[in-house]
Amino acid sequence: MNKLRALFHPIMVFIGVQIAWIVLMVVWINWYLENNLSIKEFAQELRPDLFTAEVEWLILFEGCFLMLLILSGVYVIFVYWNKQNRLNQMQSNFVASVSHELKSPLASIQLYLETLKYQDVSKEDSKDFIETMLSDTARLSGLIENILQSSKADPKSMELQTQKIDLGQFLSEVVNDHKRQFEEKNCEVKLQLEASPVLILDKKALQMVFNNLIGNALRYSPVGSSLKIHLHRTGRFWDIDFMDKGIGFEKKDMKKVFKKFYRVQNKDTQNIEGAGLGLFISHEIVKNHKGRLKVMSPGRGQGSVFTVSLPISRGLTV
Amino acid sequence: MVDAKKILVVEDESHLAKGLQFNLEREGYIVSLVDNGESAIELLGKQPFDLMILDIMLPKVNGIEVAKRVRNKDIRFPILMLSAKSSDEDRELGLEAGADDYLTKPFHLPELLLRVKGILRRWEWYKEPVHDQEVFHFGGMWINFVNGRAKGSSGEFYLTAKEALLMRLLVSQKDNIVRREELLEKVWGYDPQTETRTVDNFVARLRKYFEKKPQSPRYIITHREKGYEFKS
Numbered sequence: 001m002n003k004l005r006a007l008f009h010p011i012m013v014f015i016g017v018q019i020a021w022i023v024l025m026v027v028w029i030n031w032y033l034e035n036n037l038s039i040k041e042f043a044q045e046l047r048p049d050l051f052t053a054e055v056e057w058l059i060l061f062e063g064c065f066l067m068l069l070i071l072s073g074v075y076v077i078f079v080y081w082n083k084q085n086r087l088n089q090m091q092s093n094f095v096a097s098v099s100h101e102l103k104s105p106l107a108s109i110q111l112y113l114e115t116l117k118y119q120d121v122s123k124e125d126s127k128d129f130i131e132t133m134l135s136d137t138a139r140l141s142g143l144i145e146n147i148l149q150s151s152k153a154d155p156k157s158m159e160l161q162t163q164k165i166d167l168g169q170f171l172s173e174v175v176n177d178h179k180r181q182f183e184e185k186n187c188e189v190k191l192q193l194e195a196s197p198v199l200i201l202d203k204k205a206l207q208m209v210f211n212n213l214i215g216n217a218l219r220y221s222p223v224g225s226s227l228k229i230h231l232h233r234t235g236r237f238w239d240i241d242f243m244d245k246g247i248g249f250e251k252k253d254m255k256k257v258f259k260k261f262y263r264v265q266n267k268d269t270q271n272i273e274g275a276g277l278g279l280f281i282s283h284e285i286v287k288n289h290k291g292r293l294k295v296m297s298p299g300r301g302q303g304s305v306f307t308v309s310l311p312i313s314r315g316l317t318v
Numbered sequence: 319m320v321d322a323k324k325i326l327v328v329e330d331e332s333h334l335a336k337g338l339q340f341n342l343e344r345e346g347y348i349v350s351l352v353d354n355g356e357s358a359i360e361l362l363g364k365q366p367f368d369l370m371i372l373d374i375m376l377p378k379v380n381g382i383e384v385a386k387r388v389r390n391k392d393i394r395f396p397i398l399m400l401s402a403k404s405s406d407e408d409r410e411l412g413l414e415a416g417a418d419d420y421l422t423k424p425f426h427l428p429e430l431l432l433r434v435k436g437i438l439r440r441w442e443w444y445k446e447p448v449h450d451q452e453v454f455h456f457g458g459m460w461i462n463f464v465n466g467r468a469k470g471s472s473g474e475f476y477l478t479a480k481e482a483l484l485m486r487l488l489v490s491q492k493d494n495i496v497r498r499e500e501l502l503e504k505v506w507g508y509d510p511q512t513e514t515r516t517v518d519n520f521v522a523r524l525r526k527y528f529e530k531k532p533q534s535p536r537y538i539i540t541h542r543e544k545g546y547e548f549k550s
Contacts (some may be wrong), residue, residue, distance in 0.1 A: 100375070103402035107423035108333040114427035115337060119344055132333050184332045223353065 097275045105136035146277045160202040168196025174210045188226040206284045212278035213242045220244035236308040249297040258283040323368040328358040355379030374401040382415045389416035393466035396437045470527035488548040497545040
């Protein structure tokens with residue numbers, strides 16, 4: 001069945017059509033050469049004026065040109081058709097992943113609301129349920145922000161709402177916001193600040209970046225893992241390393257992970273939800289701050305380090 | 319609490335898992351939580367459970383694979399699949415893998431609890447002995463209701479969970495007419511998506527397995543507008 005499917009793959013169909021077309025041309029030329037004399041005799045009887053000694057170079061050139069035109073036309077149609085197919089596939093994957101990602105926190109919120117409605121719940125439990133629901137709404141709004149940002153993540157169209165930010169303090173706040181998630185995953189988090197520089201940044205956008213990186217570290221790490229966040233200076237940049245002990249990357253995936261909709265496809269990731277937007281958006285936001293977002297991983301199963309590099313003097317004004 | 323049913327919840331979304339645990343425990347069930355397929359299979363090998371609530375998108379081993387592995391060992395163990403995947407294909411895939419029921423997220427709490435009750439009721443009924451032994455013999459053929467293996471008119475094969483349940487119900491009331499409604503309720507749990515024709519299709523399949531001439535059956539007899547009877 002797989003062999004049959006491979007046979008009908010667009011590339012195979014394209015190659016097949018080209019071979020059929022060339023074979024047809026060869027058969028036709030062969031037939032023409034074999035019957036050349038008899039055709040000539042027959043034509044001479046009808047139209048002797050056709051047989052002037054000169055070769056019609058213009059017609060020959062036009063014929064070749066037309067042939068090339070048809071060939072390149074077919075090629076262009078094929079390339080765009082293939083591109084369209086890929087886009088359709090990406091779109092349906094995106095819709096499936098997003099709807100799946102939206103449904104999980106939604107299901108949790110509905111479950112807790114209905115629990116409050118139908119069960120007799122103590123004050124303490126109610127408080128805990130409300131905290132859980134708030135955490136789910138934060139997750140939902142983060143995902144919606146990602147989707148909205150991804151549609152305008154073109155570097156030229158992104159306007160930064162900058163303000164002075166104490167980076168160390170800001171990172172502590174973000175880590176504190178994720179306290180509940182760290183507890184739930186039994187994740188030990190270590191924040192190491194070698195300095196606390198004040199930079200001119202878009203707070204909301206940078207928060208998205210940090211949320212995405214922390215969220216990914218939690219999502220792709222086993223329960224009981226650890227995350228180290230390290231702020232330090234490297235040359236003309238302030239580097240923030242997010243070091244996790246999760247599933248890591250293979251070398252081939254390192255550059256691709258920042259592409260829109262790209263998701264690492266392997267046995268470890270196939271059952272982990274994700275829309276393939278978070279790293280793309282984070283990369284664009286950091287780039288807009290004239291910084292860099294890089295990833296390093298020793299290999300699959302060996303964790304990864306995402307580094308946000310923000311320039312010391314970014315040339316932005318408040 | 320001696321008779322409390324044990325439920326294994328396999329869900330990697332910790333919020334949902336905790337919410338499920340809270341509600342199921344309030345209903346009097348004993349709940350164990352695991353967040354991946356591998357641990358679920360491991361725990362099932364160590365402890366007896368009465369029901370498993372299983373998510374599909376799970377780390378390590380996914381829910382479909384877990385259901386298949388469980389079914390290979392025990393065709394009867396009740397599985398309720400709970401997934402955000404809501405297309406008809408996903409539902410079919412889940413049921414084919416061996417789920418007894420399939421509920422999509424987000425779900426209503428009362429509906430979930432009712433379905434859990436329904437599955438456990440069917441499971442209880444299925445556990446009742448049909449015969450002195452778990453293997454039922456008739457006309458040179460036999461059915462093992464524990465592992466679903468059977469010998470039909472043309473050799474040995476495995477029955478699916480639903481086929482075994484249906485056969486089990488007919489055999490348990492042999493020489494009596496079992497109404498279509500009863501078959502639907504006990505085997506399919508009155509799933510609104512199940513049509514009465516489904517029973518007819520399953521009976522046709524069983525006749526192919528166990529009747530030499532399915533057109534003029536000897537064992538599984540149709541009583542028009544009443545139901546079916548297993549004649550010993």
